[in-house]
Amino acid sequence: RYQKAPRELRAAKTKVWWDIKSCPVPGGYDPLLVRRSIESVLYKRKYHGPLTIIAFGNLEDIHVEVLRAYSDTCIIMKHDPFFESACADILGCTSISTIMKEMRNWKYVNISTPVLFISNP
Template identity: 50%
Template sequence: MTEYESKPTTGVWWDINTCLVPGGYDPRRVRPSIEAALFKLMGPHPVVIYCVGNLEYISRTLLEEISSSGIRFKHTPFGGVEFIRLLRTWCQEPGHPSTVFLISGDESWYTHRLAWSGFSWLRAYPARS
């Protein structure tokens, strides 16, 4: 096992319904952009990225471009019961994580659901006017 592989994984959970890929931005660059930001913040370490939301509202072409970068999909509303179950299950897997990074414009549920101990929490959201 290399030093990189022995570091805890950061799990990124991206709400594609409230944080769309910006117009004119190559969707295949989303993963490298997130990884670069995390590298600056935390140094080299494994990153797993999930695109979460109602994927029926996202074009097939966009989903294919996002998927080509290695981002995984979870078809469930971000912040809903199924999402929380998926996130908790992922957090309980051996070797996972020390950091959970949530990207969403939905702030209604954050404050009372991020109290799970033992994790560092990062959050990003769309710029406000």
Template identity: 35%
Template sequence: MSEMMNTGVWWDMDTCPFPKGFDRYQVRQSIESALENHLPLTSSAIGDVPFTMSAIGDLSRIPEADLEAILSTGFFTKHVTDGSSTSVLMRDMYAWAQNHPPPARVILISDHEDDDFVESRFFESLIAAEYEIIRAYRKLPLVSPNYASSTLTWDDSLLSSVFSSLALK
């Protein structure tokens, strides 16, 4: 039998807010269902392998109803101020990777430029260690990042049929 993959998801709420018209209480469930149905060797927190989801952003800017939904559906949250989310994302992903050796999958939902991740060789080090990296953007870049095994868009269609639209490279 194949080994299950640990999966960590980091959601940058500042650059990828809740899609308009989507039930904010269904975001986590939609992502979990999509991962279970469309990505091989994934298990949710109720399965055999830990499934971690973190929502990072300036929590003072998140509408109260959105924040309530995030907190009530089991996301880990972290408050960051302007300009610090990329470094916080990298630190959190690094700490997670230290506790979840491959095979494992890192999913980053963020519209931040990839320069900081590339210049620091952060994703390169994860790839060398054999982590799978999936990137989600509000708008797909013209050129998919070399480090990502898959790229996708973060919008209402993502959350309703989530990873069925993976654009595999």
């Protein structure tokens, strides 16, 4: 059962940060369905505002056809060859990962907007 979004946030813009290093798409899953799957979860929770999805990681590790599929569904891919999993911050790493810096900066400007973070500790 999904917890519904508060009424005042249902039409708010939502941003998703996706750590593709620690949470890759399972083999055999159609990359064209990733955005639709995320939208489905948000829709069930009554979030209907504009959606931006940004995936972070070393894009050299991802097949070009998969990258193209993400791009075709408007998932923004951010390449960082030195990307450390965002979970490293949670587990006590002293440096702040790229994804955590972006989340912090965006949330500072967009105080009362929904945030979704996809990662795997």
